[in-house]
Amino acid sequence: MSVLDAVPVLSVIIVSADSGPSLRDCVNSVLACSTPLELLLIDNASSDGIPQAIARGRENDARLKVIYNRTNLGFGPAVNRAAVQARGQVFLILNPDCLIEQSALQRLLDVLKQEQKAGLVGAVVCDAQGVPDPASYRRDPIMQRALATMFGRGSEGVNATGGVPDHVVDAEAVSGAVMLLPRRVFEWLNGFDEKYFLHCEDLDLCRRVRDGGWRVVLAGDVRVLHGKGGSSRHRPVFVSYHKHRGMWRWFRKFDPAAHKPHLAVVVWLGIWAHFVLQIPGQLRRLMTR
Structure with missing residues (x-):
């Protein structure tokens, strides 16, 4: 059986939109993993030429598929279009400025398999100094919590109290930078709500996972380096x-x-x-x- 014929365990979906050089590092980190996977890089009309350069540099790697959109569709709509072409039974949605290692990837897959009724698994995203992003472990941003966050009442705010845990816990929401979920759950939910363009679609997805009867789980012992907004700095x-x-x-x-x-x-x-x-x-x- 050829590599093209083999069904991957995992479909990794990355959305790019003028994401900069960090996109190369992200793709390289995924393709360095030994888990049987495919990588769908879906590009929202970037002008930096980097997705095309990645496609040329990896033209002999059958695991990589680059999909080009003629316009910027937004994050959720792009993920949905890539998911239609994906072949894996598990999806990993990964930001283009994240670096994933094999040990972290395997741990996420293990948590998804071991945790009963797990519908979505997140990781702790960290900056270059290893400092966890509080948004890795969040609660629904209802009005009272949003106001508490705005006025500095952290214990009542959107980010969960007590800091980011270092073990597996249930969460109301996790960071959209790293989200692992079964294909059947994604399809049952009809993917992302496409009326979001960018931001908050991850909160929406987590809420709908929970409303559907599954658990949102944070793998607190998994740390993933996140470069924070490669495509947003210039706009x-x-x-x-x-x-x-x-x-x-x-x-x-x-x-x-x-x-x-x-x-x-x-x-x-x-x-x-x-x-x-x-x-x-x-x-x-x-x-x-």
Whole structure:
């Protein structure tokens, strides 16, 4: 049986959008793993030429498939399109600025297999100094928690209390940078909600996994290096707009406060006021680079 005929255990899906040189490192880290896998790199109309260069450099590696979109579809829609072409029974959705090692990958697969009713498994994403991102272990961002986070009441906020654990725990949500889930769960959920463009679609997916009767699990003993926003540094206002738009959609779908018109108006005003207030600082940082 040829490599092309073999059915991979795992389909790794990476979405790129002018993600920069870190995309090469991410792809190399995946293809260095010994787990039988395929890698679907789906590109949202990048102009940096890096996906094409990766495709040329890896043209003899049958595990890699590069898919080109003519426009930027957004993160969730791109993952959904790659998933249709995937052959594995387990999906790993990986950010283009993450580095995954074989030991971490195998541990995630083991947790998915061993934990009863696990529908989605996340990892602890860390910066270059090994500091865990608090967003690895989150709770639903309902209005009360979002306000608590904004006003510095951490114990009542969106990020779970007590720091990021170093063992397997149940979570309400995990970081969208590294998400492992069975194909059957992804398909039952109809994948990502495509009305999100960028940001909050991971929170939405975690919530729907739980609403469907499965567990969201954080493998706290798995650490994955995450470079943080390779494609967002050169267009911060664009990314911020879609992040705030995603917040509003999540609120309307899942927060009980959305059923109270007066509260919904306040939340809408707060989200977009926050967006506007961030713009000057984002533009200053962009111009000083």
